[in-house]
Amino acid sequence: MEQKGQIIKSTILPSPSQVVPSQLSSxxxxxxxxxxxxxxxxxxxxxxxxxxxxxMCTAENREQFIEFCRERYQGVVAIYRNNVTSDVSQRIGKFDKILISNLPDSVKFICCYGVNYDTIDINACSNKKIMVSNTPDPVYNATADTVMFLILSTCRNAFAAQNNLRNGNWKFGLQRGTNLAGKTLGMYGMGGVGRVVAKRAYAFRMKIQYYSRSRLDIGTEAQLHAEYVTLNQLFQTSDIISLNLPLRPDTTHIIGQREFSQMKRGVIIINTSAGGLIDEQALVNALESGQVASAGLDVFENEPSIQSGLLTRDNVTLLPHISTFTSDTEYEMELLVLRNLQTALNTDKLVNLVKEQNVESLSDLFSLAFGGF
Structure with a gap:
């Protein structure tokens, strides 16, 4: 049996009858x-x-998956869905209204691997009385590390410096960077990831301010050394703005031309949450005009496709969506999916029920993960 930390080439689990025949019962x-x-x-x-x-799902495409739902998958109670690293999930596509309507009536739970679940029609699930969970907690530290890496890279012009070095130019023609100490970091959304980022940023002696529809209590603000400001204040006074919001219809392109124009000239933009939060063409335009001095991006609007205007700029640090791409984080995320499955099948409840299905809870998923957005 492979141990945690080893890459497993086979993605097919043995069936229970092959694994533990002595433990099977009638x-x-x-x-x-x-x-x-x-x-x-x-x-x-x-x-x-x-x-x-x-x-294991063996469907070769979406049509075959729907066909299997009518026959082979009858009686399935819960679905473990990984749409992040799996070719199978990519071939099947989104769990939209059509696909949800074709799931067997026996399905009561969909437990997702990952924080974002914009590829699942939650309303369709609710209408079919299917409960949905995700895995927010394990991603906090890894994502916060990535945010700080991007802040350091953009402030110190590290990507351009590396290119200069590799091209044999040493520091010739290289623009100087800027220190983190004393700079104002604006957190757009202050949930689980944002709070961890705030603690790391404070260690660099940065000034921390945030905007969120749900303000933190005064005690938590004091612990994080974070000041609550209006969105206009955040845009106008932040040297660096980090996005920490989920992608939903109401947050798509929440940062565009109008928002960039309201920001301090020479602002740095960091995004590790969801590519669709930013109008990428507007970002390219803002970079070209100098309104935005630099950007650090781990997520993209149409990934894996990326705007050529971003690819060709050496004042932009680009990562291929690796904020949670560590063996430790992925292991913890998988464990949480399994915990949700066990809890669901034992108690008819989920550990991490998504916000839309938990509207009576004031401390719901997005309040914890994204600061109320």
Whole structure:
């Protein structure tokens, strides 16, 4: 059995009848369909297979998946969905209204790997009485590390400096960077990731301010050394702006030409949350005009496609969506999906029920992960 930290080449889990024949009983086990892969927590799945029947999705495309839902997947109670690293999930596509309507009536839970779940029609799930969960907590530290890396890279002009060095130019023609100490970091959204970023940024002696529809309590603000400001104040006074919001219809292109024009000239933009938050063409225009001095991006509007205007600029640090791309984080995320599955099948509840299905809770998912957005 592979251990955590090893890359597993095979993405097909053995069936329970192959794994633990001595533990099988005559009773019917709850069926779990894995749409995607389990890469790091395979040992935990092995142990869980004594109580639950796991089935790997083998559909070659969306049409075949819907066909299997009418026959092969009848009786499935819960779905483990990984749409981040899985070719299977990419071939099947979004869990939109049409696909949700074709899921077997036995499906009661969809447990997602990842924070964002914009590829799932939550309303359609709710109408079909399907509960949905995600995995916010494990991503906080890894994402905050990526935010700080991008801040350091953009402030110190590290990408251009590296290119200069590799091209044999040393520091010739290189623009000087700027220190982090004393700079104002504006957090647009102050949830789980934002709070970890704030602690790291304070260690660099940065001034921290934030805007969120849900203000933190005074005690938490004091602990984070963070000041609550209006959105206009955030735009006008921040040297660096980090986006920490979920992607939803009401947050798509929440940063565009109008917002860039309101910001301090020479502002630095950091985005590790969701590419669709920014109108990328507007960002390119702002970079060309100098309104935005630099940008650090881990996510993109139409990834993996990226605007050529971003690719050709050496004052932009680009990462291929790697904020949670560590074995430690991915293992923790997989464990949380499995915990959600176990809790769901044992208690009919989910550990991380998504906000739209938990409207009565004031401390719901997005309040925790994104500061109320």
């Amino acid at each position: 009773r019917i086990k709850p069926r779990i369909l894995i749409v995607g892969i389990v890469q790091w927590a395979r040992q935990e799945v092995y142990l869980m297979s004594a109580k639950y029947e796991f089935e």
